[in-house]
Amino acid sequence: MIRTALYPGSFDPVTNGHLDILHQSLALADRVVVAIGIHPGKSPMFGFEERVEMIHASARDAFGEADSERISVISFDNLVVETARRLGARYLVRGLRDGTDLDYEMQMAGMNATLAPDIRTVFMPASPEVRHITATLVRQIAKMGGDITAFVPGPVAGRLKARAQGLE
Template identity: 65%
Template sequence: MARVALYSGTFDPMTNGHLDVIRQGVALFDRVVVAIGVHPGKAPWLSFDERAETIRLSCAAGGFGAAVEVASFDGLVVEAARAVGAAAILRGLRDGSDFDYEMQMAGMNGTLAPDIRTVFLPASPGLRHISGTLVRQIAALGGDVSAFAPAASVDALKRAIARRESKKP
């Protein structure tokens, strides 16, 4: 039986930090399902299809695309994990504040689904400073984000910024 893990997030955009967690997850599990959260109350810069495509292209470029599947979810992450047969939920940790938040989430998820484990994966040292929010902010101000995100994400962000600019009066 294949060992499956779920890695959830908004991935708006996918960053090199996200890619690092996926790379580590693929080393531990037979299959990693990257679950993109789709929530009506959020207004992501990138559409679900754009986010899914950046994940697929980035994982293929990294050489581990065959072990990665992309899905969407709009409810509890433990329910998404159950739906794909995942035994574990992957969570990346950049620093102590991530750890505090993720420990709370792991506790809640563990109560909701005791059969699904949370696996914490530390960010590689050179990637700990990267966040999707900061990548979006830098890109919006015209900065080069290629050091922080895979090429597919950089291209998708450029298209998103052009769309946003075209809607300005």
């Protein structure tokens, strides 16, 4: 049986922190599905297709072809446990940076466990070198003209800079 993990989030844009959790997820599961949440009330910096391209390119650069082929990217606009069930995912992967993340994620895990007891939430601690990275802060730094290359994968840096500066 193929072990499938679902890694939900906005990935707007994908950061080195996301890649860290994705890399850890590949050690847990045979297949990892990155699920980009689509919320009608939010206006992301990057469209869905752009985020898919950046995730795939970043995964190929970071993990090589073989591991990157174990990753797929989808969108979802319903309950994450419904998406996990539809895909046959046994695990929901959640990255933790600090205690604030843990408090929030524990509440979500409890709700999801009540809705879908057969799907386990797995917490992955962010590695120390990426623990401080958030996509929100990365977008703010880029909009203010700061250097974001330490926070995002190569395939993201140029696109993010151009988009944030209104060049794209």
